Amino acid sequence: MSAVVTVATTGPIATTRDNPALPVTPEQIAAAVADAYDAGAAVAHIHLRDEQERPTADLAIARRVMELIAERCPILVQLSTGVGLSVPFEDRARLAELRPRMATLNPCSMTFGADQFLNPPREVRALAARMQDLGVKAELEIYDSGHVDECLRLHDEGLLAEPLQFSIVLGVRGGMAATAENLMSTVRRLPAGSVWQVIAIGRHNLELTAVGLALGGNARAGMEDALYLRKGELAPSNRALVERTVTLARAVGRPIASVDETVAILGLS
Ligand code: KMH
Numbered sequence: 208m209s210a211v212v213t214v215a216t217t218g219p220i221a222t223t224r225d226n227p228a229l230p231v232t233p234e235q236i237a238a239a240v241a242d243a244y245d246a247g248a249a250v251a252h253i254h255l256r257d258e259q260e261r262p263t264a265d266l267a268i269a270r271r272v273m274e275l276i277a278e279r280c281p282i283l284v285q286l287s288t289g290v291g292l293s294v295p296f297e298d299r300a301r302l303a304e305l306r307p308r309m310a311t312l313n314p315c316s317m318t319f320g321a322d323q324f325l326n327p328p329r330e331v332r333a334l335a336a337r338m339q340d341l342g343v344k345a346e347l348e349i350y351d352s353g354h355v356d357e358c359l360r361l362h363d364e365g366l367l368a369e370p371l372q373f374s375i376v377l378g379v380r381g382g383m384a385a386t387a388e389n390l391m392s393t394v395r396r397l398p399a400g401s402v403w404q405v406i407a408i409g410r411h412n413l414e415l416t417a418v419g420l421a422l423g424g425n426a427r428a429g430m431e432d433a434l435y436l437r438k439g440e441l442a443p444s445n446r447a448l449v450e451r452t453v454t455l456a457r458a459v460g461r462p463i464a465s466v467d468e469t470v471a472i473l474g475l476s
């Protein structure tokens with residue numbers, strides 16, 4: 208089965224002080240996405256930054272990024288409604304109104320590094336319902352085992368479209384540690400027919416992305432999750448991280464999904 212590769216160019220945390228190649232302006236983000244598309248990415252997971260590089264849910268910036276991407280390539284845009292820990296949930300949720308093909312849905316509140324990530328149950332349900340009304344497919348972010356149960360509850364409540372689409376996030380302080388055991392035990396708990404990918408944060412990014420691909424999952428690559436290609440070597444671009452992932456996928460016998468194949472795999476309208 209083909210592997211869907213998502214590029215996550217920017218994220219909410221790193222700055223250009225951490226890696227000077229991090230794209231932060233709308234033009235830089237769109238250029239990095241187009242480059243990643245050329246290297247095999249079919250989905251672009253998007254975070255926005257303001258002029259001081261702070262994470263933002265500014266709708267004008269989001270619109271600009273989406274327009275610039277659409278001018279450059281037909282990649283499928285997935286807006287992050289996680290946005291950044293300092294941005295209120297109601298501002299984050301408003302991004303769904305721009306009707307990207309997909310948006311993330313973070314099901315639970317949690318400790319996140321030295322801070323907290325607030326996703327109150329009532330607001331999560333309102334966002335899931337609104338995304339369904341707008342035809343925006345939810346990617347469900349699983350940072351810990353109980354988050355699977357909460358997503359299954361949302362599904363029972365009729366708030367999620369099938370196939371359920373999970374990201375298994377490994378290595379956030381406050382969530383599951385980045386181990387193959389945690390990955391496998393989470394995959395086993397997903398309902399039959401689910402689509403899933405690994406998001407491995409930091410220094411375990413490479414090997415857990417490889418394990419995920421070998422197990423039949425999809426993969427995410429980019430500077431949101433890893434600023435280094437290997438120890439001591441900063442990634443020169445998002446494209447380099449996508450190329451590395453494409454090489455891994457092919458090495459374990461997984462062809463790379465085109466945009467059209469990805470639409471079918473993820474059941475996008
Ligand atoms: N930043 C990752 C740990 C989101 O943006 O909504 C998870 C993520 C979720 O990408």
Ligand code: ZN
Nearest residue numbers: 218287289431
């Ligand atoms: Zn994200």
